[in-house]
Amino acid sequence: MGKRILILGAGFGGLAAANALRKSLGQDHRIIVIDRKKSFMMGLVKLWILEGSRKLEESQTPLDGLNAKGIEYLNDEVAKIDTASSRVQARDHGWIEYDYLIVALGAELAPEKIAGFAGRGYNLYDAQQVPELRERLLSLKSGRVAICIMGMPYKCPPAPYEAAMIISGMLAKHGTRNSIDLDLYAPAPIALPVAGPEISSNVVNVISKQGIRFHASHKIKSVSDRQLEFENGAKLDYDLLVGIPPHRVPEVVRSSGLTDGDWVTVDRLTMKTSHKNVFAIGDVTEIKVGALAVPKAGIFAEEEAKVAARQIIDEITSKPAMAAFNGQGYCFMEVGGKQAGYIEADFYNPSGPSLRLEPPSEQNYEKKQDFERTRVKEWLL
Numbered sequence: 001m002g003k004r005i006l007i008l009g010a011g012f013g014g015l016a017a018a019n020a021l022r023k024s025l026g027q028d029h030r031i032i033v034i035d036r037k038k039s040f041m042m043g044l045v046k047l048w049i050l051e052g053s054r055k056l057e058e059s060q061t062p063l064d065g066l067n068a069k070g071i072e073y074l075n076d077e078v079a080k081i082d083t084a085s086s087r088v089q090a091r092d093h094g095w096i097e098y099d100y101l102i103v104a105l106g107a108e109l110a111p112e113k114i115a116g117f118a119g120r121g122y123n124l125y126d127a128q129q130v131p132e133l134r135e136r137l138l139s140l141k142s143g144r145v146a147i148c149i150m151g152m153p154y155k156c157p158p159a160p161y162e163a164a165m166i167i168s169g170m171l172a173k174h175g176t177r178n179s180i181d182l183d184l185y186a187p188a189p190i191a192l193p194v195a196g197p198e199i200s201s202n203v204v205n206v207i208s209k210q211g212i213r214f215h216a217s218h219k220i221k222s223v224s225d226r227q228l229e230f231e232n233g234a235k236l237d238y239d240l241l242v243g244i245p246p247h248r249v250p251e252v253v254r255s256s257g258l259t260d261g262d263w264v265t266v267d268r269l270t271m272k273t274s275h276k277n278v279f280a281i282g283d284v285t286e287i288k289v290g291a292l293a294v295p296k297a298g299i300f301a302e303e304e305a306k307v308a309a310r311q312i313i314d315e316i317t318s319k320p321a322m323a324a325f326n327g328q329g330y331c332f333m334e335v336g337g338k339q340a341g342y343i344e345a346d347f348y349n350p351s352g353p354s355l356r357l358e359p360p361s362e363q364n365y366e367k368k369q370d371f372e373r374t375r376v377k378e379w380l381l
């Protein structure tokens with residue numbers, strides 16, 4: 001009897017899972033993916049739009065490319081997840097039953113949690129706002145640009161630092177950098193808590209060399225016209241605000257009873273939730289590793305997707321379940337000028353998470369371009 005595997009979310013994790021399943025399961029098994037979006041764009045492309053090397057319009061790949069691969073794509077809103085009855089309600093398609101469910105709905109942005117931010121600042125993580133942000137940055141002749149991380153955890157921990165360096169490079173090229181101050185505010189006491197103090201101070205050194213001032217332990221309280229107020233009492237001026245808003249689990253996931261605390265808890269090796277035949281992967285999950293958690297990044301969503309898919313394939317094909325998430329990942333950290341460093345991480349290292357940073361190079365920047373190109377091609381084209 002063919003099984004029905006339902007995947008919620010066609011982002012990084014959902015697309016990786018759907019493709020892995022389709023490659024190993026016969027056509028008698030249905031793979032259905034639901035997403036409210038009609039197209040996919042990798043998060044990191046927002047930085048290229050900011051930099052000006054990409055346009056938003058040319059960076060979106062239609063999700064209906066999944067159908068040609070034998071994966072059924074439904075453009076719909078997931079309204080309810082009912083794990084007790086093994087079914088999901090989609091706004092237009094109604095109730096859909098499943099044999100296996102993979103929840104890959106990502107993290108939701110909550111800019112409204114910061115009083116005064118809406119209408120005053122740009123949301124760096126909203127692709128629609130980035131082209132206008134770029135124009136505003138280029139039209140600024142002098143003043144102060146504030147980049148503010150507004151909550152923890154957030155997707156891709158190095159991204160705000162990459163954005164700061166890209167902005168610095170853009171302004172230098174435009175001839176305005178010397179008359180514009182760049183300040184980066186973070187709520188944590190070090191730049192990248194997930195990467196530890198050594199890599200954090202390395203990152204702060206790199207941005208300082210570009211004249212970007214880093215302000216640790218600055219948790220934003222509110223935004224008013226041209227002023228930021230922080231929980232430590234500091235009040236600081238800005239002319240242009242670039243925010244990374246707080247993140248939260250999507251409401252449909254929270255109300256389904258899948259969360260334990262703020263995010264979905266899964267078995268750290270199998271990606272199984274405590275609900276029968278329900279897996280969760282990517283940003284919607286929290287996998288604690290001591291005092292840290294596996295970062296919210298596409299590379300981890302992808303690896304977790306492959307593990308969840310393999311578990312399902314092995315169960316359907318009656319093979320022993322061997323796949324296990326190894327807690328390893330990497331990312332390319334852009335420093336501007338078409339150069340990128342490379343961070344490699346092993347969060348399940350028995351003697352504690354270990355990370356390694358490689359200095360910036362043009363080759364790493366090219367590898368990052370390739371990282372996006374190859375995945376979009378494999379998943380959707």
Ligand SMILES: Cc1cc2nc3c(=O)[nH]c(=O)nc-3n(C[C@H](O)[C@H](O)[C@H](O)COP(=O)(O)OP(=O)(O)OC[C@H]3O[C@@H](n4cnc5c(N)ncnc54)[C@H](O)[C@@H]3O)c2cc1C
Nearest residue numbers: 009011012013036043044078105106156282283297298299
């Ligand atoms: C600026 C930036 C740079 C980044 N750089 C990197 C990088 O270099 N390397 C890296 O590995 N990661 C990077 N990331 C992080 C990466 O994009 C995310 O961690 C990754 O997308 C998480 O994958 P996911 O599948 O969990 O969620 P997502 O990719 O966010 O997918 C979730 C999907 O669920 C859909 N959805 C949500 N709710 C509903 C609903 N109710 N109904 C229907 N559909 C719904 C959404 O439309 C979305 O398509 C970056 C992110 C940003 C913002």
